Amino acid sequence: MNKMQLSPVISVHNYSFSYETLDEPLLNQLNFTLYENETTLLIGPSGSGKSSLSLCLNGLYPDAVEGTASGVIRFRGQPVHDFEKGQINQQIGIVFQDPDSQFCMITVEDELAFTLENIQTPREEMEARIDEILMTIGMYDYKHEAIHTLSGGQKQKIALASVLLLEPDVLILDEPTANLDPMSQLEFIQLIEQLQSAMQLTILLIEHQADDWLYLIDRVLVLSRQGELMEDGEVESIFQTKQQQLIDHGIFIPKQYLNSPPISKPINHSNNTEPCFTMESTSFSRKNKPILKNINLTLKKGEMTAIVGENGAGKSTLLQLMARLLQPEAGTMTFLNKPLTKWKEQSLRQHMGFVFQNPEHQFITDTTYEEIAFSMTLNGYDAETIDTRTRELLSHFHLIHEQSQNPFALSGGQKRRLSVATMLDETPDLLLFDEPTFGQDAQTTHELMEIMTEIQQQGTTIVFVTHDMDLVDQFCDSVYVLNEQSIQYHGHPAKLWEHDELLNQARLRKPFRLEMREKVGVAHDLGH
Amino acid sequence: MLLMISAINPTVKAIAVLIPGILLGLTFDVFTPLVYLIFILTVTLLLSDIPFKRWIKFFVPFLLFIASFSWARLLYTSETFQNGSVLFSFWTFEVTTGGLLVAISLALRSLCFIALSLLFIMTTDSTKFMLSLMQQLRLSPKITYGVLAGYRFLPTFKHELEVLRQAHRVRGVGRAKGIRGRIRQFKRYSIPLLANSIRKAERVANAMESKGFTGEHDRTHYHQMTVTKRDWRFLGMMVGALFLAFAASYYFGYLNIFGYQVN
Numbered sequence: 001m002n003k004m005q006l007s008p009v010i011s012v013h014n015y016s017f018s019y020e021t022l023d024e025p026l027l028n029q030l031n032f033t034l035y036e037n038e039t040t041l042l043i044g045p046s047g048s049g050k051s052s053l054s055l056c057l058n059g060l061y062p063d064a065v066e067g068t069a070s071g072v073i074r075f076r077g078q079p080v081h082d083f084e085k086g087q088i089n090q091q092i093g094i095v096f097q098d099p100d101s102q103f104c105m106i107t108v109e110d111e112l113a114f115t116l117e118n119i120q121t122p123r124e125e126m127e128a129r130i131d132e133i134l135m136t137i138g139m140y141d142y143k144h145e146a147i148h149t150l151s152g153g154q155k156q157k158i159a160l161a162s163v164l165l166l167e168p169d170v171l172i173l174d175e176p177t178a179n180l181d182p183m184s185q186l187e188f189i190q191l192i193e194q195l196q197s198a199m200q201l202t203i204l205l206i207e208h209q210a211d212d213w214l215y216l217i218d219r220v221l222v223l224s225r226q227g228e229l230m231e232d233g234e235v236e237s238i239f240q241t242k243q244q245q246l247i248d249h250g251i252f253i254p255k256q257y258l259n260s261p262p263i264s265k266p267i268n269h270s271n272n273t274e275p276c277f278t279m280e281s282t283s284f285s286r287k288n289k290p291i292l293k294n295i296n297l298t299l300k301k302g303e304m305t306a307i308v309g310e311n312g313a314g315k316s317t318l319l320q321l322m323a324r325l326l327q328p329e330a331g332t333m334t335f336l337n338k339p340l341t342k343w344k345e346q347s348l349r350q351h352m353g354f355v356f357q358n359p360e361h362q363f364i365t366d367t368t369y370e371e372i373a374f375s376m377t378l379n380g381y382d383a384e385t386i387d388t389r390t391r392e393l394l395s396h397f398h399l400i401h402e403q404s405q406n407p408f409a410l411s412g413g414q415k416r417r418l419s420v421a422t423m424l425d426e427t428p429d430l431l432l433f434d435e436p437t438f439g440q441d442a443q444t445t446h447e448l449m450e451i452m453t454e455i456q457q458q459g460t461t462i463v464f465v466t467h468d469m470d471l472v473d474q475f476c477d478s479v480y481v482l483n484e485q486s487i488q489y490h491g492h493p494a495k496l497w498e499h500d501e502l503l504n505q506a507r508l509r510k511p512f513r514l515e516m517r518e519k520v521g522v523a524h525d526l527g528h
Numbered sequence: 529m530l531l532m533i534s535a536i537n538p539t540v541k542a543i544a545v546l547i548p549g550i551l552l553g554l555t556f557d558v559f560t561p562l563v564y565l566i567f568i569l570t571v572t573l574l575l576s577d578i579p580f581k582r583w584i585k586f587f588v589p590f591l592l593f594i595a596s597f598s599w600a601r602l603l604y605t606s607e608t609f610q611n612g613s614v615l616f617s618f619w620t621f622e623v624t625t626g627g628l629l630v631a632i633s634l635a636l637r638s639l640c641f642i643a644l645s646l647l648f649i650m651t652t653d654s655t656k657f658m659l660s661l662m663q664q665l666r667l668s669p670k671i672t673y674g675v676l677a678g679y680r681f682l683p684t685f686k687h688e689l690e691v692l693r694q695a696h697r698v699r700g701v702g703r704a705k706g707i708r709g710r711i712r713q714f715k716r717y718s719i720p721l722l723a724n725s726i727r728k729a730e731r732v733a734n735a736m737e738s739k740g741f742t743g744e745h746d747r748t749h750y751h752q753m754t755v756t757k758r759d760w761r762f763l764g765m766m767v768g769a770l771f772l773a774f775a776a777s778y779y780f781g782y783l784n785i786f787g788y789q790v791n
Contacts, residue, residue, distance in 0.1 A: 058738055060734060086742040093738065096734070096735055101731040103680060103732070104677035104680070106680070110750070113751075118741045120747055120748050123748055123750060148683065162739060166740060320694065350700075356695045362699060364696060364701060379700075
């Protein structure tokens with residue numbers, strides 16, 4: 001696009017922001033401009049202040065958090081802080097990441113009305129406006145539904161609709177698809193594409209993994225870990241020429257620009273058929289609603305297995321059944337040739353580990369050191385062994401300098417590493433992970449997959465739930481597809497990608513290497 | 529015209545339930561609350577669309593609780609009410625007519641509160657109640673929408689507690705034993721729960737303000753909550769019936785306010 005024709009909508013001059021004082025600002029001396037009808041991608045490692053920036057742009061920060069800021073942000077030439085309270089928000093709408101914490105009303109209709117009430121739309125006009133926007137986003141049938149009954153993808157569409165009712169000039173999307181399953185992600189992106197061509201929006205997109213958005217992006221801004229603007233330029237030039245710098249900062253590079261594209265895991269032809277864990281005709285329901293029906297599953301010793309399926313398919317439930325955190329209605333499970341029900345609690349926990357989606361849920365003690373030593377103390381090791389092993393794990397997971405910090409005060413990546421380390425006091429036979437890479441940046445994801453591979457090489461059987469088909473393709477020996485309460489596929493990932501219809505039904509996608517191959521020739525057919 | 533209680537303005541309804549509730553608390557005789565209880569039950573049956581089964585399901589547990597509570601009250605009546613002849617003795621307790629009447633009165637008053645509360649709760653939409661408090665009583669929108677957003681948190685809170693319990697079990701922490709163990713467990717659960725709640729609350733607040741919410745009263749209302757003649761009639765009916773009960777009680781010589789026989 002030619003910048004000469006574009007007029008600036010938002011311009012940022014020497015802007016710094018901090019939650020406390022400006023000695024170590026979160027955002028440091030930023031200068032950039034967002035142009036009319038352009039779609040700008042903002043990327044940066046976790047903790048670089050991307051989300052804070054979006055709240056600064058619409059005038060909520062620094063006031064809302066009593067932070068400090070210097071420099072100036074202008075909206076169409078006028079400083080943002082000169083606008084009256086609530087006025088600038090109508091021009092700059094934000095859709096946030098978490099579908100579960102951006103609503104304040106129970107039903108879809110009332111939530112949309114909430115926006116209209118804020119901008120004092122006359123009551124007589126509200127119903128028509130609500131109907132119209134629901135038609136636009138294809139959610140008219142859900143007008144009277146309670147929001148908490150909707151899927152993640154549907155919630156994000158409602159969040160988008162409630163922001164669009166403001167008729168904003170600028171739309172900020174703060175990782176809007178990070179919590180969605182792969183198909184819902186695509187649907188949301190397509191919706192944005194349609195809206196942009198219909199409504200002429202200026203869009204600022206914040207996204208860790210921007211692969212699917214690339215065809216909509218005009219320009220890329222890169223924030224460094226220190227909150228400085230590292231790069232500002234065209235998509236191609238940034239991802240190609242600056243690739244190494246971005247990787248060093250823990251930023252995901254869109255796979256099509258990667259110099260060494262990932263390769264799929266070769267089929268392992270070893271004759272090892274000894275099972276570590278088996279599940280036979282197991283069923284589970286919640287409140288008389290069947291969640292899993294007649295599940296059969298075998299995990300071979302030392303293999304890495306993925307469980308995939310759309311949101312709400314029962315993947316986490318399956319994992320919880322395997323860890324005996326839930327009791328099945330019917331069926332038998334065997335772990336290391338012994339019925340799961342016969343295991344003593346303490347011994348089961350020693351032989352089987354479970355890493356939860358949110359690492360914070362697993363923290364029990366007040367320091368990182370104690371956190372790792374905890375299980376060993378519980379299992380009655382002598383003080384010296386505990387200390388040696390704890391130090392080993394701390395240094396192996398790069399947490400030695402944080403050993404006396406409170407686990408809650410660690411960064412996202414450190415929390416993730418610690419939550420894995422706490423499971424490794426002695427090498428477990430089976431390790432279960434519930435969406436371990438969820439919401440993590442490139443560096444943390446990469447580190448975690450390396451750790452998992454390493455643990456696997458020590459003989460531990462690994463199972464993880466994921467939405468990321470590239471991880472499945474690159475790391476797994478076996479994959480289970482969960483759909484409509486049952487297992488619809490089991491086998492090597494490489495074979496799964498051949499079942500187009502099944503992938504469609506289970507709302508899965510192919511890994512990038514295959515999608516790219518198929519896209520050749522239909523590159524301009526996206527979104528139809 | 530049939531007056532349906534679910535259609536009554538929630539604020540007016542709350543007042544219509546509160547006034548008799550408070551005034552009944554002052555009457556110590558048996559007759560007044562009995563008459564009023566019969567009135568509330570009639571209103572509940574005839575003028576509301578509460579399914580009878582659902583109502584019973586809530587009412588019966590309270591009934592049992594109040595029965596046992598009043599029994600205890602009967603045995604431990606204070607000296608003031610220990611007048612009248614001894615009805616029967618039970619172990620070291622002596623039950624007098626005075627004590628019996630006070631206990632029955634207490635039970636009837638409690639049942640009136642329960643019946644009034646159920647009448648309100650089971651015919652009122654919580655969202656509309658908050659909106660009405662804002663529109664009729666000028667409750668600050670900040671508080672109104674804060675509470676409404678809070679409603680949405682309750683189910684997620686429950687889910688999170690469940691996950692926490694599982695996560696700690698995996699770490700080898702069993703169910704807490706003893707008081708000290710329970711306190712420690714409470715601390716372990718409360719920190720992550722609080723940390724997450726604060727984070728979520730902040731996110732919701734940001735989302736609300738980003739949609740132009742200012743917390744001021746200058747907003748329009750999708751659900752216009754109005755007070756009509758019908759609502760005043762309902763208030764009049766609920767309070768009027770209470771005064772009729774007072775009058776009848778006085779006429780028959782039963783009325784007893786705060787322990788003083790009025791006649």
